[in-house]
Amino acid sequence: MVAVLVGLRLLVLRNSLKRSVGQLIAVIIGGLYGLFVLAMVILGLFALNLAPVDLLRTIIVLAGSALTLGWAIIPLFLPIEQTLDAPHLAVYPIPLNKLLTGLLISGVVGIPGAITMVASIFTFGSWLRMPGIAVLALLCGIAGALLCVMLSRAVTAAASGLSSGRRFREAAGILIFIPLVLLGPIIAGTASSLENSKDVLPNLANAMSWTPLGAIWAIPSQVALGDPLGAVLRALIGLATIAVVFLVWRWGLARALVTPVHAASRVRAQGKLGLFGRFPDTPAGVIAARCLTYWFRDPRYLRQLVIIPVLPLLLWFYSSLTGGTFLLQAAGPFVAFVLGITLIADVSYDSTAFVLHMSKAVPGRADRWGRASAVLVFGLPAVVAITFITAAVAHDWMPVPALLGLSVGLLLGGLGVCSVTSAVVVFPAPSPGDNPFKTRPGANTALLGSTFITWGVLAVVTAPEIALLIVNLVTGQPLWGWIALVVGVILGPVTLVIGANVGGRILDRRSPELLMQLQKDA
Amino acid sequence: MRSRRRVALQHHEFHTVIGKDDMTAVNPPTPPERGQQHPAQDAVPPASARAAYVAPTAQYASPDPDPEAALSIRGLFKTFGQNHAVDGISLDVPAGSFYGLVGPNGAGKTTTLSMATGLLRPDAGVVAVHGVDVWQHPLDAKARVGVLSDGARLFDRLTGEQLVIYAGVLSGMDRPTAISRTKDLLQLLDLQSAAGTLVVDYSAGMTKKIALACAMVHAPRLLVLDEPFESVDPVSAANIRDILGGFVSGGGTVIVSSHVMDLVQRMCDHVAVITSGRVVASGTVDDVRGGEDLEDRFVELVGGRRVQEGPEWLRYS
Known part of the structure; x- marks a missing residue:
């Protein structure tokens, strides 16, 4: 049974490679990169033979702890492997212990598991000067790698045991996005603060060696430092960790096998119309209400909404690195640009639900206006607010009129251009309820083409504002800024009106073809 | 109705008995007993029996659609690559009828209904x-469908509630009307x-029902339900059937596609059998089934029934 499970894992791996050449190439490139990193790690581990034991200990314990922590956290947000999930295996009569062993080994056989295992085993390479310790390091490496795999399994099983509800999954999917985006600044920040205090790392390593995350990794160096008692204590911590993790995993898996994924439904009475009570009762009005509801309720839209606060923060950070305020003040137009072109995926996100618009004979123009005004309702205030706030932070009010003009031009222009492109092309997008970060095969080429065209047209349409902003910045004369504002406020709406009309007419003509494509992609 | 169902089951058992003697038979020969019940039926070979019910385009006097019919289709074609999904379908659905569209998987029912509703x-x-x-x-x-x-x-x-109101306003009514109709439909x-x-948290059956509410909210004269x-x-199915029955007796027309012959026989007054993108029989339910059970008649028209016992290891007695 164990062999069958491991074989299944390998078969899935092989078949997923066979599905498309593009995927195969991507996997090969990814695999080569992984091998390169692995080779560097192994090389580094051997190089550590030359380092003093103290330094070696700091590096191994910290790296090992980080590795273990990563294995615990990442599976929560990025489901790595779903073939051998409990729901898929629940229908087969497999004894629980065999299932656990099979899942553990198949976890090691997967690409991340294999890399972890090989790297951990090669920690013996740093101890060539003390053969006895090298053997110990080898054993600890295997135990550490197994703990990693078990930990990720236990965390997934426990999480699915705690809440398999839709809301939890979707919220987790969005929340991880924020730290991921801010990862660059966070790393840069911690690195620079660590530089200042050199003995922080050894102390941290020492502390980590007493925690479940680092104990196993500290055992060989503890012996090498002549502290057998400390080594035994850490070995006990490590064994206890493995035992606890195993029991949690076993409990979670046993639970998951008898608790299929369910939808958490909150029953509410009727009468709460939400936005549908506030928007005008025309087709365009309800479409705007519907889209706006989606912007705040659908993870795929929420992901884009998160950009509004995160992008200025990111730009603020990078501008503080370079010292200028230029990047920070670009936040307004940046956000306007991003929000404007979000509309390109709107029909694709509808998926086959779009059939409702067709069967109710919604005029294409109403469809376009509804979708665009939903973005305008929150986008315009947000962009204006960001422009003013960043100006206040930067203490530089001179370019504000030009920036506002450009922002309005980009937002409304982007909506207008996308009203046309999204009526011409739909592409495979994450389906409603899917992980918003999932990319569908074939999505990239279709998306890339229409995105490039959209950007090109948008660049042409907003060229006057861009030129006026540059003149304003170069000459420093406020007049150019005010002209840019006027031009943006006129040109943006004009683009939107033209885009909505043209796009609406195209939609009226092409909606059966769009629906056919959506059905294919669904 | 129930007694007729039982007769049908007996026929099935009989087919199985025949099948034991002739394991390879794809279409078991009609048993003689049945021939005594319907002598006229038995006299003609299956192909010409089919011809009696075939509704070719030529049957319709005019190549133009019938303006009296709730739905009138003439010479409909649709090809996907090599696959002739709909291969020349002509059909008249009389106003005020409860029309069943039946056919095996992949017969072209959904394709036909999609083309019929815009x-x-x-292709033609x-x-x-x-x-x-x-x-x-x-x-x-579309305002009528x-x-x-x-x-x-x-x-989802x-x-x-929001979804049905959305559908209502999209089809052009004002908010108070949409709200009051939504209330009625949800109650119904x-x-x-x-x-x-x-809606994403609804069960499959509830989702069907809310979709039905969206289809009915603008008071169409014709309901096309796939x-x-x-x-x-x-x-819920019984409730929906009652609602649709009420809709028909109030002057509306309903077209349903279904696999469940029993349901169609009980519910519909007209039926069309589609297979491989063609209509092989159409008319009133009584005409099409010709005294037989609709399911037997359907299997006979469509063909492809295989009578086998399954492998040895699946048998316990």
Whole structure:
């Protein structure tokens, strides 16, 4: 049974490679990169033979702890492997212990598991000067790698045991996005603060060696430092960790096998119309209400909404690195640009639900206006607010009129251009309820083409504002800024009106073809 | 009705007995007993028996759609690559009828209904709803049709109530009308208690019902329902049947596609059998089944029934 499970894992791996050449190439490139990193790690581990034991200990314990922590956290947000999930295996009569062993080994056989295992085993390479310790390091490496795999399994099983509800999954999917985006600044920040205090790392390593995350990794160096008692204590911590993790995993898996994924439904009475009570009762009005509801309720839209606060923060950070305020003040137009072109995926996100618009004979123009005004309702205030706030932070009010003009031009222009492109092309997008970060095969080429065209047209349409902003910045004369504002406020709406009309007419003509494509992609 | 069902089952058992003697038979010969019940039926070979019910285009006096019919289709074709999904279908659905469209999987039912409701562009052919050409005047035609598409998603991040109001306003009514009609429909479909729940959290049966409400909210004269009873529980199905029956007796027309012959036989007054993109039989239910059980007649028309016992290891006695 164990062999069958491991074989299944390998078969899935092989078949997923066979599905498309593009995927195969991507996997090969990814695999080569992984091998390169692995080779560097192994090389580094051997190089550590030359380092003093103290330094070696700091590096191994910290790296090992980080590795273990990563294995615990990442599976929560990025489901790595779903073939051998409990729901898929629940229908087969497999004894629980065999299932656990099979899942553990198949976890090691997967690409991340294999890399972890090989790297951990090669920690013996740093101890060539003390053969006895090298053997110990080898054993600890295997135990550490197994703990990693078990930990990720236990965390997934426990999480699915705690809440398999839709809301939890979707919220987790969005929340991880924020730290991921801010990862660059966070790393840069911690690195620079660590530089200042050199003995922080050894102390941290020492502390980590007493925690479940680092104990196993500290055992060989503890012996090498002549502290057998400390080594035994850490070995006990490590064994206890493995035992606890195993029991949690076993409990979670046993639970998951008898608790299929369910939808958490909150029953509410009727009468709460939400936005549908506030928007005008025309087709365009309800479409705007519907889209706006989606912007705040659908993870795929929420992901884009998160950009509004995160992008200025990111730009603020990078501008503080370079010292200028230029990047920070670009936040307004940046956000306007991003929000404007979000509309390109709107029909694709509808998926086959779009059939409702067709069967109710919604005029294409109403469809376009509804979708665009939903973005305008929150986008315009947000962009204006960001422009003013960043100006206040930067203490530089001179370019504000030009920036506002450009922002309005980009937002409304982007909506207008996308009203046309999204009526011409739909592409495979994450389906409603899917992980918003999932990319569908074939999505990239279709998306890339229409995105490039959209950007090109948008660049042409907003060229006057861009030129006026540059003149304003170069000459420093406020007049150019005010002209840019006027031009943006006129040109943006004009683009939107033209885009909505043209796009609406195209939609009226092409909606059966769009629906056919959506059905294919669904 | 129940007694007829039992007769049908006996026929099945008989087929199985025949099958034991002739394991390779794809279409077991009609048993002689049945011939005594319907001598005229038995006299003609299957192919010409089929011809008696075939509704070729030539049957219709005019190549133009019938303006009196609720839905009139002439010479409809649709090809996907090599696959002739719809291969020359002509059909008249009389106003005020409860029309069943039956056929095996992949027969072209959904494709036909999609083209008939303006969702899929036909390669050739004319479709008219109450005399209005669907592809020439889509706005007028769609205002008269309510559609339930099989397998299509809904805007499921809305609550049930919001979704039906959305559908109502989209079809051009004002908010108070949409709200009051939504209230009536939710009551009719027994969804009041879940009105404020997101549709994504609905069960499959509830989702069908809310989609039906969306199809009915603009008071169409013709309802086109693709597999409306799939994954609906028996109680809800009975309720939906009553609602549709009431809709027909109030002067509306309903077209349903279904796999469940029993349901069609009980519910519909007209039926068309489609296979491989063609109509092989159409007319009133009594005409088409010709005294037989509709399911037997259907299997006979469509063919492809295999009588086998299954492998040895699956048998316990």
